[in-house]
Amino acid sequence: MALFDPKTKVIQGYEKAISDKNLSIKRYYDEIGRLYYGQYKDNNVDVTKDINTRCDSVTKLYRDIEELKHKILFEKGLKLCPSCKTENNLEYAFCFKCGNKFNPESATRVIMEDEITPAPSAPAEEKAEEKPAEEKAEDTAE
Numbered sequence: 169m170a171l172f173d174p175k176t177k178v179i180q181g182y183e184k185a186i187s188d189k190n191l192s193i194k195r196y197y198d199e200i201g202r203l204y205y206g207q208y209k210d211n212n213v214d215v216t217k218d219i220n221t222r223c224d225s226v227t228k229l230y231r232d233i234e235e236l237k238h239k240i241l242f243e244k245g246l247k248l249c250p251s252c253k254t255e256n257n258l259e260y261a262f263c264f265k266c267g268n269k270f271n272p273e274s275a276t277r278v279i280m281e282d283e284i285t286p287a288p289s290a291p292a293e294e295k296a297e298e299k300p301a302e303e304k305a306e307d308t309a310e
Protein backbone atom coordinates (compact mmCIF):
# COMPACT_ATOMS: atom_id res chain seq x y z
CA MET A 169 0.00 0.00 0.00
CA ALA A 170 1.27 3.35 -0.94
CA LEU A 171 1.76 5.98 1.66
CA PHE A 172 -0.31 9.05 1.04
CA ASP A 173 0.96 12.42 1.94
CA PRO A 174 -1.96 14.13 3.71
CA LYS A 175 -1.13 17.19 1.65
CA THR A 176 -1.90 15.28 -1.52
CA LYS A 177 -5.47 14.82 -0.32
CA VAL A 178 -5.83 18.48 0.44
CA ILE A 179 -4.50 19.37 -2.99
CA GLN A 180 -6.86 16.86 -4.62
CA GLY A 181 -9.75 18.49 -2.79
CA TYR A 182 -8.73 21.87 -4.15
CA GLU A 183 -8.31 20.48 -7.66
CA LYS A 184 -11.76 18.91 -7.46
CA ALA A 185 -13.20 22.26 -6.37
CA ILE A 186 -11.46 23.96 -9.29
CA SER A 187 -12.87 21.52 -11.84
CA ASP A 188 -16.35 21.88 -10.29
CA LYS A 189 -16.07 25.63 -10.57
CA ASN A 190 -14.89 25.37 -14.16
CA LEU A 191 -17.99 23.30 -14.92
CA SER A 192 -20.19 25.94 -13.33
CA ILE A 193 -18.50 28.59 -15.46
CA LYS A 194 -19.23 26.55 -18.59
CA ARG A 195 -22.88 26.25 -17.57
CA TYR A 196 -23.13 29.99 -17.02
CA TYR A 197 -21.57 30.61 -20.44
CA ASP A 198 -24.15 28.30 -21.97
CA GLU A 199 -26.95 30.17 -20.27
CA ILE A 200 -25.53 33.55 -21.27
CA GLY A 201 -25.33 32.35 -24.87
CA ARG A 202 -28.93 31.14 -24.81
CA LEU A 203 -30.16 34.33 -23.19
CA TYR A 204 -28.36 36.43 -25.74
CA TYR A 205 -29.74 34.37 -28.57
CA GLY A 206 -33.25 34.80 -27.16
CA GLN A 207 -32.76 38.54 -27.29
CA TYR A 208 -31.37 38.34 -30.81
CA LYS A 209 -34.48 36.49 -31.93
CA ASP A 210 -36.86 38.81 -30.13
CA ASN A 211 -35.77 42.38 -29.65
CA ASN A 212 -38.50 43.00 -27.09
CA VAL A 213 -36.77 40.72 -24.65
CA ASP A 214 -34.26 42.43 -22.40
CA VAL A 215 -31.86 39.93 -20.89
CA THR A 216 -29.19 42.40 -19.80
CA LYS A 217 -29.97 41.89 -16.13
CA ASP A 218 -30.01 38.09 -16.44
CA ILE A 219 -26.74 38.13 -18.33
CA ASN A 220 -25.08 40.50 -15.87
CA THR A 221 -26.06 38.31 -12.93
CA ARG A 222 -24.40 35.35 -14.60
CA CYS A 223 -21.33 37.36 -15.55
CA ASP A 224 -20.95 38.37 -11.90
CA SER A 225 -21.14 34.72 -10.88
CA VAL A 226 -18.50 33.82 -13.46
CA THR A 227 -16.24 36.58 -12.16
CA LYS A 228 -16.61 35.25 -8.62
CA LEU A 229 -15.87 31.71 -9.78
CA TYR A 230 -12.71 32.83 -11.57
CA ARG A 231 -11.61 34.62 -8.42
CA ASP A 232 -12.29 31.50 -6.34
CA ILE A 233 -10.27 29.42 -8.78
CA GLU A 234 -7.35 31.83 -8.54
CA GLU A 235 -7.46 31.56 -4.76
CA LEU A 236 -7.60 27.77 -4.94
CA LYS A 237 -4.59 27.74 -7.26
CA HIS A 238 -2.69 29.81 -4.73
CA LYS A 239 -3.70 27.41 -1.99
CA ILE A 240 -2.45 24.47 -4.02
CA LEU A 241 0.85 26.22 -4.58
CA PHE A 242 1.06 26.96 -0.88
CA GLU A 243 0.52 23.28 -0.05
CA LYS A 244 3.37 22.49 -2.44
CA GLY A 245 5.57 25.04 -0.71
CA LEU A 246 5.39 27.46 -3.60
CA LYS A 247 4.09 30.93 -4.23
CA LEU A 248 3.48 32.91 -7.34
CA CYS A 249 5.37 36.08 -8.11
CA PRO A 250 2.65 38.72 -8.47
CA SER A 251 4.77 40.50 -11.02
CA CYS A 252 5.91 37.81 -13.46
CA LYS A 253 3.74 34.85 -12.30
CA THR A 254 6.74 32.61 -11.80
CA GLU A 255 6.52 29.92 -9.15
CA ASN A 256 8.88 30.61 -6.31
CA ASN A 257 9.80 28.76 -3.17
CA LEU A 258 7.70 30.02 -0.25
CA GLU A 259 10.84 30.99 1.62
CA TYR A 260 12.17 33.30 -1.07
CA ALA A 261 12.13 36.94 -0.19
CA PHE A 262 12.70 37.96 -3.81
CA CYS A 263 11.49 36.43 -7.06
CA PHE A 264 14.37 34.43 -8.49
CA LYS A 265 13.35 35.41 -11.99
CA CYS A 266 12.47 39.09 -11.94
CA GLY A 267 13.78 40.15 -8.52
CA ASN A 268 10.38 41.36 -7.32
CA LYS A 269 10.33 41.70 -3.54
CA PHE A 270 7.67 39.53 -1.95
CA ASN A 271 5.30 40.86 0.60
CA PRO A 272 6.00 38.84 3.78
CA GLU A 273 2.26 38.21 4.06
CA SER A 274 2.28 36.32 0.79
CA ALA A 275 3.91 33.44 2.62
CA THR A 276 0.85 32.98 4.80
CA ARG A 277 -2.10 30.86 3.95
CA VAL A 278 -4.90 32.49 2.02
CA ILE A 279 -8.09 32.09 4.00
CA MET A 280 -11.33 32.30 2.08
CA GLU A 281 -14.60 33.30 3.68
CA ASP A 282 -16.16 30.07 2.50
CA GLU A 283 -13.54 27.43 3.07
CA ILE A 284 -13.78 24.69 0.49
CA THR A 285 -14.70 21.40 2.06
CA PRO A 286 -13.03 18.35 0.55
CA ALA A 287 -15.08 15.96 -1.55
CA PRO A 288 -18.03 14.87 0.62
CA SER A 289 -17.84 11.31 -0.66
CA ALA A 290 -14.42 10.85 0.85
CA PRO A 291 -14.49 9.16 4.25
CA ALA A 292 -13.90 11.58 7.04
CA GLU A 293 -10.40 11.04 8.22
CA GLU A 294 -8.54 12.45 11.11
CA LYS A 295 -6.28 15.11 9.87
CA ALA A 296 -2.73 13.97 10.35
CA GLU A 297 -1.25 15.79 13.22
CA GLU A 298 1.64 18.04 12.58
CA LYS A 299 4.76 16.48 13.91
CA PRO A 300 6.34 18.76 16.43
CA ALA A 301 9.57 20.17 15.14
CA GLU A 302 12.52 18.27 16.45
CA GLU A 303 13.79 19.94 19.47
CA LYS A 304 17.04 21.61 19.00
CA ALA A 305 17.27 22.85 22.51
CA GLU A 306 20.92 22.07 22.87
CA ASP A 307 22.63 25.29 23.49
CA THR A 308 26.12 25.25 22.10
CA ALA A 309 27.16 28.35 23.99
CA GLU A 310 28.06 27.24 27.44
Ligand SMILES: [Zn+2]
Nearest residue numbers: 249252263266
Ligand atom coordinates in the same frame (compact mmCIF):
# COMPACT_ATOMS: atom_id res chain seq x y z
ZN1 LIG B 1 8.84 37.58 -10.66
